Amino acid sequence: MRNEKKGKSGICRIKNAFFYSLSGIRSAWQDEEAFRQILILAILGVGCASVMARDWIEWSILILPCFLALMAELINSAIENAIDFTSLEIHPLAKKAKDMGSAIQFVACVLWVLIWGGYIGQRFLG
Numbered sequence: 001m002r003n004e005k006k007g008k009s010g011i012c013r014i015k016n017a018f019f020y021s022l023s024g025i026r027s028a029w030q031d032e033e034a035f036r037q038i039l040i041l042a043i044l045g046v047g048c049a050s051v052m053a054r055d056w057i058e059w060s061i062l063i064l065p066c067f068l069a070l071m072a073e074l075i076n077s078a079i080e081n082a083i084d085f086t087s088l089e090i091h092p093l094a095k096k097a098k099d100m101g102s103a104i105q106f107v108a109c110v111l112w113v114l115i116w117g118g119y120i121g122q123r124f125l126g
Contacts, residue, residue: 038073042066065112072108076101
């Protein structure tokens, strides 16, 4: 069985990918509280970075963990949804997959705190 949507090429493929991505973001916003929280924090982070950063490089470094945390939450939510689609039964491998997805988000948030903490510490405290 072949997925007919995979056969698209050129502009049609790009257009489809764009709308599938928007649908994924919309689904995450509607169904995932954690995504909404991270998105709001990321928007605030980009705003603060726009005020604090002295140049484009500083701004880029400050917004990078904001986007990485958003990507990590999308990956985590995708893993959780795929596991739940397969079965709602508690299984050690399902738990392991969900825990690893959660760990992706944890690592992204630690990176966010380290980069922002280091920047604020260096720039404003010493």
